[in-house]
Amino acid sequence: MDRYPVAGGGDPVGAEIERLTSLRDQLLDSANRLNAMRHDGWSGAASDASEAVRYAICREFYRAADQHEDAVRHLAEYNAVRQRVLSLTNEIRGEWPGGLPADAAGHVNWLWDQLAAAGRRAATGVRAAAAALGDVHRQLPEIRSTPVTAVRTARYRSLRRNWT
Amino acid sequence: MAAGFEVDCEALVRAAHELRSMRTDLLDAVAPPCELWPGQFDDLELVTAIRYFDDSSRQAVHVLADDAAAVADGLVGNATRYREAQQHVTATLAGLAD
Numbered sequence: 001m002d003r004y005p006v007a008g009g010g011d012p013v014g015a016e017i018e019r020l021t022s023l024r025d026q027l028l029d030s031a032n033r034l035n036a037m038r039h040d041g042w043s044g045a046a047s048d049a050s051e052a053v054r055y056a057i058c059r060e061f062y063r064a065a066d067q068h069e070d071a072v073r074h075l076a077e078y079n080a081v082r083q084r085v086l087s088l089t090n091e092i093r094g095e096w097p098g099g100l101p102a103d104a105a106g107h108v109n110w111l112w113d114q115l116a117a118a119g120r121r122a123a124t125g126v127r128a129a130a131a132a133l134g135d136v137h138r139q140l141p142e143i144r145s146t147p148v149t150a151v152r153t154a155r156y157r158s159l160r161r162n163w164t
Numbered sequence: 165m166a167a168g169f170e171v172d173c174e175a176l177v178r179a180a181h182e183l184r185s186m187r188t189d190l191l192d193a194v195a196p197p198c199e200l201w202p203g204q205f206d207d208l209e210l211v212t213a214i215r216y217f218d219d220s221s222r223q224a225v226h227v228l229a230d231d232a233a234a235v236a237d238g239l240v241g242n243a244t245r246y247r248e249a250q251q252h253v254t255a256t257l258a259g260l261a262d
Contacts, residue, residue, distance in 0.1 A: 012200040016214055019196055023221065026193040030186045037179050041171045046242050053235055057228075071217075078210070116207065123213035130217040133224040137231060145234040147241030 013079045017072055020129065024068035027133075031061035052141050060136040067125075067132035074118075074125035081118040085111045173250075176243035180236035187232040194225045 035058050039047060089108050096104060198218035202211050 012204060015199045019198070020217075022196075023193045026189055030190060033182055033186055037182065039172070039175055039179065042176065042242075046238070050235065050238065050242075053231075057231070119207040119210040123207075123210045126210075126213040126217045130213075130220040130224075133221050137224065137227045140231060143231055143234045143238070145237035145241060147238065147245045 017075050020068050020072045024065050027061045027065040031058050034058045056140050060139050064132040067129040071125035071129040074122040078118040078122040081115050085115045171246045173243040173247050176239045180239040183232045183236040187229045190225050191229055194222045
Protein backbone atom coordinates (compact mmCIF):
# COMPACT_ATOMS: atom_id res chain seq x y z
CA MET A 1 0.00 0.00 0.00
CA ASP A 2 1.34 3.41 -0.92
CA ARG A 3 0.40 5.71 1.96
CA TYR A 4 2.29 8.77 0.76
CA PRO A 5 2.17 11.09 -2.18
CA VAL A 6 -1.02 10.11 -3.93
CA ALA A 7 -1.82 13.23 -5.93
CA GLY A 8 -0.32 16.40 -7.27
CA GLY A 9 3.02 17.00 -8.83
CA GLY A 10 6.17 18.92 -8.09
CA ASP A 11 7.39 19.20 -4.55
CA PRO A 12 4.65 20.69 -2.36
CA VAL A 13 6.58 20.17 0.89
CA GLY A 14 9.60 21.83 -0.71
CA ALA A 15 7.36 24.74 -1.70
CA GLU A 16 6.19 25.04 1.93
CA ILE A 17 9.80 25.02 3.12
CA GLU A 18 10.49 27.88 0.71
CA ARG A 19 7.44 29.84 1.94
CA LEU A 20 8.43 29.40 5.59
CA THR A 21 12.04 30.31 4.83
CA SER A 22 10.97 33.43 2.98
CA LEU A 23 8.75 34.52 5.87
CA ARG A 24 11.54 33.82 8.37
CA ASP A 25 13.94 35.94 6.30
CA GLN A 26 11.38 38.73 6.09
CA LEU A 27 10.75 38.66 9.85
CA LEU A 28 14.49 38.84 10.53
CA ASP A 29 14.95 41.64 8.02
CA SER A 30 12.05 43.61 9.54
CA ALA A 31 13.39 43.11 13.07
CA ASN A 32 16.83 44.31 11.99
CA ARG A 33 15.36 47.36 10.26
CA LEU A 34 13.30 48.21 13.34
CA ASN A 35 16.35 47.73 15.52
CA ALA A 36 18.30 50.23 13.43
CA MET A 37 15.65 52.98 13.67
CA ARG A 38 16.75 56.01 15.66
CA HIS A 39 14.67 59.07 16.54
CA ASP A 40 17.29 61.61 17.55
CA GLY A 41 16.07 64.41 19.78
CA TRP A 42 12.60 62.96 20.20
CA SER A 43 11.56 62.50 23.81
CA GLY A 44 8.40 62.56 25.85
CA ALA A 45 5.27 60.43 26.09
CA ALA A 46 4.75 59.93 22.34
CA SER A 47 8.39 58.95 21.89
CA ASP A 48 8.24 56.54 24.84
CA ALA A 49 5.08 54.93 23.45
CA SER A 50 6.62 54.62 19.98
CA GLU A 51 9.81 53.10 21.39
CA ALA A 52 7.82 50.61 23.46
CA VAL A 53 5.97 49.42 20.35
CA ARG A 54 9.17 49.31 18.28
CA TYR A 55 10.97 47.28 20.95
CA ALA A 56 8.04 44.87 21.36
CA ILE A 57 7.64 44.26 17.61
CA CYS A 58 11.38 43.76 17.27
CA ARG A 59 11.55 41.23 20.12
CA GLU A 60 8.50 39.30 18.88
CA PHE A 61 9.74 39.27 15.27
CA TYR A 62 13.05 37.72 16.38
CA ARG A 63 11.11 35.14 18.41
CA ALA A 64 8.74 34.36 15.51
CA ALA A 65 11.73 34.09 13.13
CA ASP A 66 13.31 31.52 15.48
CA GLN A 67 10.09 29.48 15.48
CA HIS A 68 9.97 29.63 11.67
CA GLU A 69 13.58 28.45 11.58
CA ASP A 70 12.63 25.43 13.74
CA ALA A 71 9.60 24.71 11.55
CA VAL A 72 11.75 24.84 8.40
CA ARG A 73 14.26 22.44 9.97
CA HIS A 74 11.57 19.92 10.98
CA LEU A 75 9.82 20.18 7.62
CA ALA A 76 13.10 19.67 5.75
CA GLU A 77 13.84 16.68 7.96
CA TYR A 78 10.38 15.29 7.20
CA ASN A 79 10.97 15.73 3.47
CA ALA A 80 14.31 13.94 3.66
CA VAL A 81 12.84 11.07 5.71
CA ARG A 82 9.90 10.79 3.28
CA GLN A 83 12.17 10.46 0.27
CA ARG A 84 14.33 7.90 2.07
CA VAL A 85 11.33 5.87 3.23
CA LEU A 86 9.75 5.86 -0.23
CA SER A 87 13.00 4.75 -1.76
CA LEU A 88 13.60 1.97 0.79
CA THR A 89 10.06 0.63 0.74
CA ASN A 90 10.09 0.49 -3.07
CA GLU A 91 13.39 -1.34 -2.89
CA ILE A 92 12.05 -3.84 -0.35
CA ARG A 93 8.89 -4.48 -2.37
CA GLY A 94 11.00 -4.94 -5.48
CA GLU A 95 12.82 -7.78 -3.79
CA TRP A 96 9.56 -9.65 -3.03
CA PRO A 97 7.18 -9.03 -5.93
CA GLY A 98 4.94 -11.90 -4.80
CA GLY A 99 4.33 -10.49 -1.32
CA LEU A 100 6.38 -9.45 1.67
CA PRO A 101 7.52 -11.97 4.27
CA ALA A 102 6.69 -11.06 7.86
CA ASP A 103 10.08 -9.62 8.76
CA ALA A 104 10.20 -7.45 5.62
CA ALA A 105 6.63 -6.26 6.23
CA GLY A 106 7.63 -5.43 9.80
CA HIS A 107 10.55 -3.41 8.51
CA VAL A 108 8.32 -1.53 6.06
CA ASN A 109 5.90 -0.71 8.89
CA TRP A 110 8.79 0.49 11.02
CA LEU A 111 9.85 2.81 8.17
CA TRP A 112 6.31 4.23 7.91
CA ASP A 113 6.33 4.82 11.66
CA GLN A 114 9.56 6.78 11.33
CA LEU A 115 7.93 8.91 8.68
CA ALA A 116 4.82 9.43 10.82
CA ALA A 117 7.02 10.55 13.74
CA ALA A 118 8.85 13.01 11.49
CA GLY A 119 5.47 14.25 10.27
CA ARG A 120 4.29 14.85 13.86
CA ARG A 121 7.47 16.81 14.67
CA ALA A 122 7.02 18.90 11.53
CA ALA A 123 3.35 19.55 12.32
CA THR A 124 4.26 20.67 15.86
CA GLY A 125 6.94 22.99 14.48
CA VAL A 126 4.60 24.52 11.91
CA ARG A 127 1.87 25.07 14.52
CA ALA A 128 4.43 26.73 16.84
CA ALA A 129 5.49 29.09 14.04
CA ALA A 130 1.86 30.02 13.40
CA ALA A 131 1.30 30.65 17.12
CA ALA A 132 4.43 32.81 17.39
CA LEU A 133 3.33 34.97 14.48
CA GLY A 134 -0.14 35.36 15.96
CA ASP A 135 1.40 36.30 19.31
CA VAL A 136 3.29 39.29 17.88
CA HIS A 137 0.19 41.49 17.81
CA ARG A 138 -1.05 40.20 21.19
CA GLN A 139 2.24 41.18 22.83
CA LEU A 140 2.17 44.76 21.57
CA PRO A 141 1.22 47.70 23.75
CA GLU A 142 -1.72 49.79 22.61
CA ILE A 143 -0.93 51.60 19.35
CA ARG A 144 -2.33 55.10 18.91
CA SER A 145 -1.62 57.04 15.77
CA THR A 146 -2.93 60.33 17.20
CA PRO A 147 -0.03 62.80 17.38
CA VAL A 148 0.78 64.81 20.48
CA THR A 149 -1.86 67.47 21.03
CA ALA A 150 0.40 70.28 22.17
CA VAL A 151 4.07 70.98 22.05
CA ARG A 152 5.08 73.03 25.03
CA THR A 153 8.69 72.74 25.96
CA ALA A 154 10.64 74.06 28.87
CA ARG A 155 12.73 76.07 26.46
CA TYR A 156 9.65 77.61 24.81
CA ARG A 157 8.13 78.57 28.19
CA SER A 158 11.44 79.95 29.39
CA LEU A 159 11.86 82.06 26.26
CA ARG A 160 8.34 83.47 26.54
CA ARG A 161 8.83 84.25 30.24
CA ASN A 162 12.08 86.04 29.60
CA TRP A 163 10.90 88.04 26.60
CA THR A 164 7.47 89.16 27.80
CA MET B 165 17.51 68.42 25.23
CA ALA B 166 14.17 70.17 25.10
CA ALA B 167 11.51 67.94 23.55
CA GLY B 168 9.83 69.32 20.47
CA PHE B 169 12.57 71.68 19.40
CA GLU B 170 15.49 69.55 18.38
CA VAL B 171 13.43 66.64 17.09
CA ASP B 172 14.71 65.40 13.74
CA CYS B 173 11.35 65.46 11.96
CA GLU B 174 12.86 64.04 8.79
CA ALA B 175 14.06 61.03 10.77
CA LEU B 176 10.49 60.40 11.95
CA VAL B 177 9.21 60.61 8.37
CA ARG B 178 12.00 58.30 7.18
CA ALA B 179 11.05 55.82 9.91
CA ALA B 180 7.43 55.97 8.74
CA HIS B 181 8.53 55.21 5.16
CA GLU B 182 10.64 52.34 6.46
CA LEU B 183 7.65 50.92 8.35
CA ARG B 184 5.43 51.16 5.27
CA SER B 185 8.08 49.46 3.16
CA MET B 186 8.43 46.73 5.80
CA ARG B 187 4.65 46.34 5.80
CA THR B 188 4.63 45.74 2.02
CA ASP B 189 7.48 43.23 2.25
CA LEU B 190 5.70 41.24 4.97
CA LEU B 191 2.46 41.16 2.98
CA ASP B 192 4.42 39.97 -0.07
CA ALA B 193 6.02 37.21 2.03
CA VAL B 194 2.64 35.66 2.87
CA ALA B 195 1.13 36.25 -0.59
CA PRO B 196 2.19 33.00 -2.34
CA PRO B 197 -0.61 30.44 -2.11
CA CYS B 198 -0.16 27.21 -0.19
CA GLU B 199 0.20 24.32 -2.63
CA LEU B 200 -0.50 21.55 -0.17
CA TRP B 201 -4.03 20.16 0.11
CA PRO B 202 -5.66 17.42 2.19
CA GLY B 203 -5.59 14.25 0.13
CA GLN B 204 -2.16 15.02 -1.26
CA PHE B 205 -0.59 13.16 1.65
CA ASP B 206 -2.02 10.66 4.09
CA ASP B 207 -0.25 12.56 6.84
CA LEU B 208 -3.36 14.56 7.57
CA GLU B 209 -1.93 16.06 10.77
CA LEU B 210 0.92 17.69 8.85
CA VAL B 211 -1.27 18.89 5.99
CA THR B 212 -3.77 20.30 8.49
CA ALA B 213 -0.97 22.08 10.38
CA ILE B 214 0.37 23.60 7.16
CA ARG B 215 -3.09 24.71 6.02
CA TYR B 216 -3.67 26.20 9.48
CA PHE B 217 -0.33 27.99 9.27
CA ASP B 218 -1.26 29.33 5.85
CA ASP B 219 -4.53 30.84 7.11
CA SER B 220 -3.30 32.10 10.47
CA SER B 221 -0.01 33.57 9.20
CA ARG B 222 -1.87 35.48 6.50
CA GLN B 223 -4.31 36.86 9.09
CA ALA B 224 -1.52 37.67 11.57
CA VAL B 225 0.54 39.51 8.98
CA HIS B 226 -2.47 41.55 7.85
CA VAL B 227 -3.11 42.57 11.47
CA LEU B 228 0.57 43.49 11.85
CA ALA B 229 0.38 45.44 8.60
CA ASP B 230 -2.41 47.50 10.16
CA ASP B 231 -0.24 48.00 13.28
CA ALA B 232 2.70 49.16 11.16
CA ALA B 233 0.45 51.56 9.25
CA ALA B 234 -0.88 53.00 12.53
CA VAL B 235 2.64 53.51 13.90
CA ALA B 236 3.74 55.10 10.61
CA ASP B 237 0.73 57.44 10.66
CA GLY B 238 1.59 58.37 14.25
CA LEU B 239 5.20 59.15 13.35
CA VAL B 240 4.18 61.34 10.41
CA GLY B 241 1.50 63.06 12.53
CA ASN B 242 4.00 63.82 15.25
CA ALA B 243 6.58 65.04 12.75
CA THR B 244 3.99 67.42 11.30
CA ARG B 245 3.02 68.65 14.76
CA TYR B 246 6.66 69.25 15.71
CA ARG B 247 7.32 71.12 12.48
CA GLU B 248 4.32 73.37 13.15
CA ALA B 249 5.54 73.97 16.69
CA GLN B 250 9.03 74.79 15.50
CA GLN B 251 7.65 77.24 12.92
CA HIS B 252 5.43 78.80 15.61
CA VAL B 253 8.35 79.24 17.97
CA THR B 254 10.53 80.69 15.23
CA ALA B 255 7.81 83.19 14.33
CA THR B 256 7.22 84.05 17.99
CA LEU B 257 10.88 84.63 18.60
CA ALA B 258 11.13 86.79 15.47
CA GLY B 259 8.15 88.84 16.69
CA LEU B 260 9.63 89.29 20.14
CA ALA B 261 12.93 90.41 18.68
CA ASP B 262 11.27 93.17 16.59
